[in-house]
Amino acid sequence: MTVQRFTVADVMTRKVVAVRGGAGFKEIVAAMERWKVTAVPVVEGEGRVVGVVSEADLLAKEEFHDHRLGMVEQLLRLDATAKAGSRRARDLMTSPAVTVAPDASLPRAARLMAARRVKRLPVVDADGIIQGVVSRSDLLKVFLRPDDDLAEEVRGSVVEHLFPLSGHRVDVRVEAGVVTLTGEVGDSSLIPLAARLAQAVEGVVDVRCRLTGAAG
Structure with missing residues (x-):
């Protein structure tokens, strides 16, 4: 990563x-x-x-x-x-x-x-x-980094790394530095880690993590 x-x-x-x-x-x-x-x-x-x-x-x-x-x-x-x-x-x-x-x-x-x-x-x-x-x-x-840059980094360094199989089902949106993660992932135990890693990206103001684990 x-x-x-x-x-x-x-x-x-x-x-x-x-x-x-x-x-x-x-x-x-x-x-x-x-x-x-x-x-x-x-x-x-x-x-x-x-x-x-x-x-x-x-x-x-x-x-x-x-x-x-x-x-x-x-x-x-x-x-x-x-x-x-x-x-x-x-x-x-x-x-x-x-x-x-x-x-x-x-x-x-x-x-x-x-x-x-x-x-x-x-x-x-x-x-x-x-x-x-x-x-x-x-x-x-x-904190002046463009929202598009932040979204690209969160997707590449966090989502695709933690969820290589289900990452395509995750939506990453950034507005005014606030990251919102939504979607369904295969391993729900990694959701808290995803939120922490997204927050650690330089320039991120806050993270709203709405990820859920895959049913069944």
């Missing part, structure tokens, strides 16, 4: 906006504004990612702009107060960067974003060299 599995490389943005460690505060803000991004990777050498500067890192300067902290508060917020007094990317960035490999699955990238509470991940190769950036919106691109 061949199921098309999308990876981060399939959906990532390859045109990367990055800055060097010596980039100044205003240069970073200008890059974010120009390219409409909320974070930029910090790279060195041939493009090795060493950190990420996000809007949250930059806002520390504004937060403490007119607020003098007491000694106790300074001790409790050492990282934020240090960034508030910094002007260069190397001092403002969060390091090490949370990155993902190009061949990582989309669910893995989504789980990583959720666990680390980030909106974008630099995509790096085995040497840590940046290859692209993947965002939350990039991960949703698979």
Whole structure:
């Protein structure tokens, strides 16, 4: 059975906006504004990612702009107060960067974003060299797959594989990403598996399984 599995490389943005460690505060803000991004990777050498500067890192300067902290508060917020007094990317960035490999699955990238509470991940190769950036919106691109493509994949990778003799009696319809399976199959014990495999096809929103086993 061949199921098309999308990876981060399939959906990532390859045109990367990055800055060097010596980039100044205003240069970073200008890059974010120009390219409409909320974070930029910090790279060195041939493009090795060493950190990420996000809007949250930059806002520390504004937060403490007119607020003098007491000694106790300074001790409790050492990282934020240090960034508030910094002007260069190397001092403002969060390091090490949370990155993902190009061949990582989309669910893995989504789980990583959720666990680390980030909106974008630099995509790096085995040497840590940046290859692209993947965002939350990039991960949703698979749900733009045409319904006809989804129907063809569900039929070929699920129905014909599980029901080689009775698959011709199964109707596969997809509307707005929702798969509906109807018909009569020879082995009813495989119906739950068919529903799970159809749901696992990249881009499927939901599955309505109305398959029944052959009588007698």
